[in-house]
Amino acid sequence: MKLGDIADIGTGNGNTNEGLDTGKYPFFVRSQDIKYKNEYDFDETAIITSGDGVGVGKIFHFVSGKYALHQRAYRVHITSDNVLPKYFFYYFKNSFLTYISKASFHSSVTSIRRPMMINFPVPVPPLEVQQRIVDILDRFDTLCNDISSGLPAEIEARQKQYEYYRDKLLTFKELKKEA
Template identity: 70%
Template structure:
């Protein structure tokens, strides 16, 4: 199905200069950096992408209240046969190549809503989507969550170091 058939697509109304150092809600702009704001515009589950600039390279998955820049897109999945997190992962893997074929190129790279509406998505069964999301969530946590992946890697390297250290320093006594 096309994205336009399964989702509501819109933009925010906030300007970048409205960002605060510390704010109550996440404020998504057109970059990987998430800023903060004390007011929110939306309370939903959505996928956020840049409308210009780093098009096809910036993706955010949000659940709850947030603010959105006026040149960033929010994609809210409305079809009960599509798990939003599945779509998020699919978009991260396939959207950049799609957009490179259809993007407007001027002084700034940008996309338009008709281009988003036409983006085609495979829709496997809910069971398959859940399985894919489960696997990718675990992999993402191991790779990106400093509380899980990095400590586990450090622990494994520490054990490896201790093993080889003990082996190298294990001298047999001469009787």
């Protein structure tokens, strides 16, 4: 299906200079870094991506709740009951760069336009398949990125194991001197 058939697509109205280091609501600009504002523009589940600049096709955020949005960042709010927002997030993150590399405008700054977003093709498998994909990718994301579990915790455990065996191997019994 075309993205325009399953989602509401739009941009925000904020400017980068409105971003704060702290505030009540996340403010998504055209960066991987999230700023904050004390006012919000939207209260929904959405996928956010950069509309122009070096982050086009490379920056993606999944948000659920109140947030503010930069005027050159796109929000994709899934409106179809046949598409799980988190499934679309993973698919979008995986496939959008390839798509827009062929369709984007390249001047001094790469940018995308709303019709490109609307025409982005999205495969829509059954909901059970989408949920299985989300479950697997969520687990993988946790393994790779959650500092208290997953890969970082495993690396720390292996480091401690290495240190233990290193110390054991390099500890020698003192030899008794013979008279």
